[in-house]
Amino acid sequence: MNLIAKYLPNVANSIPDFIQATWETLYMTILTAIVGGLIGLIVGVLLVVTGPDGIAQNKPFYNILDKVVNLFRSIPFIVLLAVIAPFTRIVVGTAIGTTAAIVPLIIAVIPFYARQIQNALLDVDYGIVEAAAAMGSSKFGIIFRVYLKEGLSQIIRSSVLTLISLIGLTAMAGTVGGGGLGNLAVMIGYERFQNDVTFVSLILILILVFIIQIVGDILAKATDHENFN
Amino acid sequence: MPQISLKNINITFKQKDKVLEAVKNVSLDIQKGDIYGIVGYSGAGKSTLVRVINRLQVPTKGQVIVENQNVNQLKGRKLRDLRHKVGFIFQHFNLMNSRTIAENVYYPMFNTETKNRKARVQKLIRLVGLQGKENAYPAQLSGGQKQRVAIARALANNPSILVSDEATSALDPKTTQEILQLLKKINQELGVTIVLITHEMDVVKTLCNKVAVMNAGQVVEKNNILNIFSNPKNELTKDFINTTNNSTNAIETLSQQTKFQELSKTNRLFQLTYLGESAEHPFIIDLYNRFGISASIIYGNIEFIQGTPLGNLIITIDGQLNRIEEIKQYLADNQISLNEIDFSKIK
Ligand SMILES: Nc1ncnc2c1ncn2[C@@H]1O[C@H](COP(=O)(O)OP(=O)(O)OP(=O)(O)O)[C@@H](O)[C@H]1O
Numbered sequence: 001m002n003l004i005a006k007y008l009p010n011v012a013n014s015i016p017d018f019i020q021a022t023w024e025t026l027y028m029t030i031l032t033a034i035v036g037g038l039i040g041l042i043v044g045v046l047l048v049v050t051g052p053d054g055i056a057q058n059k060p061f062y063n064i065l066d067k068v069v070n071l072f073r074s075i076p077f078i079v080l081l082a083v084i085a086p087f088t089r090i091v092v093g094t095a096i097g098t099t100a101a102i103v104p105l106i107i108a109v110i111p112f113y114a115r116q117i118q119n120a121l122l123d124v125d126y127g128i129v130e131a132a133a134a135m136g137s138s139k140f141g142i143i144f145r146v147y148l149k150e151g152l153s154q155i156i157r158s159s160v161l162t163l164i165s166l167i168g169l170t171a172m173a174g175t176v177g178g179g180g181l182g183n184l185a186v187m188i189g190y191e192r193f194q195n196d197v198t199f200v201s202l203i204l205i206l207i208l209v210f211i212i213q214i215v216g217d218i219l220a221k222a223t224d225h226e227n228f229n
Numbered sequence: 230m231p232q233i234s235l236k237n238i239n240i241t242f243k244q245k246d247k248v249l250e251a252v253k254n255v256s257l258d259i260q261k262g263d264i265y266g267i268v269g270y271s272g273a274g275k276s277t278l279v280r281v282i283n284r285l286q287v288p289t290k291g292q293v294i295v296e297n298q299n300v301n302q303l304k305g306r307k308l309r310d311l312r313h314k315v316g317f318i319f320q321h322f323n324l325m326n327s328r329t330i331a332e333n334v335y336y337p338m339f340n341t342e343t344k345n346r347k348a349r350v351q352k353l354i355r356l357v358g359l360q361g362k363e364n365a366y367p368a369q370l371s372g373g374q375k376q377r378v379a380i381a382r383a384l385a386n387n388p389s390i391l392v393s394d395e396a397t398s399a400l401d402p403k404t405t406q407e408i409l410q411l412l413k414k415i416n417q418e419l420g421v422t423i424v425l426i427t428h429e430m431d432v433v434k435t436l437c438n439k440v441a442v443m444n445a446g447q448v449v450e451k452n453n454i455l456n457i458f459s460n461p462k463n464e465l466t467k468d469f470i471n472t473t474n475n476s477t478n479a480i481e482t483l484s485q486q487t488k489f490q491e492l493s494k495t496n497r498l499f500q501l502t503y504l505g506e507s508a509e510h511p512f513i514i515d516l517y518n519r520f521g522i523s524a525s526i527i528y529g530n531i532e533f534i535q536g537t538p539l540g541n542l543i544i545t546i547d548g549q550l551n552r553i554e555e556i557k558q559y560l561a562d563n564q565i566s567l568n569e570i571d572f573s574k575i576k
Pocket residue numbers: 242249251269270271272273274275276277278320428
């Protein structure tokens with residue numbers, strides 16, 4: 001405690017703020033990951049099955065979905081925050097605060113994750129999909145027992161990537177009062193010249209990223225039965 | 230009633246600006262218990278054709294009848310039931326990398342009424358000789374072992390039809406023989422009809438009772454195996470057959486010898502093919518007695534196809550060749566076919 005007080009004076013004074021900010025970051029990340037991840041996964045699967053060579057090809061549907069995903073992918077998050085505000089107000093009753101920040105986060109994560117999922121699933125050898133059909137699997141069977149299973153390792157890698165970018169996005173959510181570690185680093189550390197606060201916020205964010213990366217790598221390896229080494 | 234009946238099948242693929250006719254007006258009847266070979270060079274349309282059997286490919290035109298069902302009209306549950314009855318061994322194995330060998334073999338039985346599924350997995354793994362590998366993943370197996378898994382998997386639901394698309398093309402000769410014997414055993418012991426795609430006539434010879442030869446989307450010749458080997462009609466069929474009886478090699482080797490080149494100036498060279506009982510016919514003596522010509526054998530090869538001897542001789546003839554048509558007719562009456570070998574074609 002003495003050491004912290006000596007070298008990181010402002011941090012020592014704002015420990016509750018750090019706990020609060022860490023919690024806010026986790027809250028935004030986890031809730032967005034669950035909702036956005038689920039919807040993104042569904043969109044990604046739809047892109048694959050309705051797309052070219054898909055098991056339920058539907059050109060018009062695919063083209064529209066593909067365009068929509070591209071459109072949302074190209075909106076800068078900071079602009080999305082502003083544009084989406086009226087919609088957020090309808091959904092959560094307010095456009096300010098941590099929960100309000102989750103709405104634009106989800107909307108940003110869906111197209112990003114959907115593309116990642118699409119790429120992961122397109123990596124599944126089409127021959128295997130055809131073999132499953134030849135063995136009598138239904139379309140749902142092929143999605144759950146072939147695509148999601150064969151692509152699992154790659155899906156986990158994509159999820160890690162998405163989670164890490166998501167933590168990056170939560171930092172910007174501070175501008176709508178979302179709070180979090182990023183906000184702490186900028187609003188208090190940077191604006192009030194408390195460099196030690198910025199530094200410790202950064203370290204906490206890095207630790208978070210690091211944990212996600214390590215756990216993700218372990219899971220991805222454990223589910224990868226194609227490359228043994 | 231044939232078990233599989235393909236009627237006037239046409240399959241066209243539309244690519245950007247051109248249309249590719251992969252299969253043109255093919256009709257085939259495959260009976261229960263047949264091991265029906267389909268041979269042809271790469272790109273002939275073999276894989277595309279057999280994929281209509283379980284509706285992996287819907288023909289552009291034509292009818293597919295499998296066990297009295299109109300396959301093109303099958304949907305949903307009915308289609309899946311048919312697919313459970315047709316085992317498919319794919320050219321590139323197509324095993325699921327995320328599942329163990331046992332799980333791969335189990336896969337087609339999911340959602341079926343097949344009895345004692347767990348025990349059946351063990352039985353099938355033993356049948357293909359992979360005991361001990363149950364918990365390995367496909368990436369840990371050799372090509373031949375993967376092919377065995379593919380065979381076990383294709384047999385999971387006691388199929389009545391097995392389609393094998395180049396099941397042995399990636400294997401060494403010894404493993405190829407083992408796999409072929411395994412297929413033969415499956416056919417004989419379980420009565421499974423096999424449709425076997427290959428580009429090796431040797432495979433056809435060891436296994437099939439009937440064969441269709443495909444070229445550029447068309448079936449150019451189809452017949453039972455003895456007729457095809459003893460009396461091929463199409464040039465392509467002859468090419469395929471000659472790759473297996475070594476005649477091509479023999480002629481090439483002979484044509485490089487000077488002694489032979491001299492002989493070929495005065496004598497003419499014939500390929501003589503005979504089948505079964507005609508093997509006992511003393512035709513060399515006959516030719517001398519009847520036509521006053523002396524024939525000598527410069528190369529000979531006899532093999533057994535489904536227990537029937539098939540002879541392939543290369544002979545030279547000197548003497549009265551003005552009567553050659555008469556000689557041919559005489560031999561043909563004794564089920565022996567005589568074809569002149571054209572020297573200009575060699576080299
Ligand atoms: N889905 C497809 N779209 C377009 N063209 C196709 C498709 N499938 C096959 N073809 C074409 O149809 C022709 C026949 O192909 P197919 O795979 O049936 O040949 P094959 O006889 O099985 O050859 P191989 O011995 O090399 O396996 C080829 O020219 C191929 O390029």
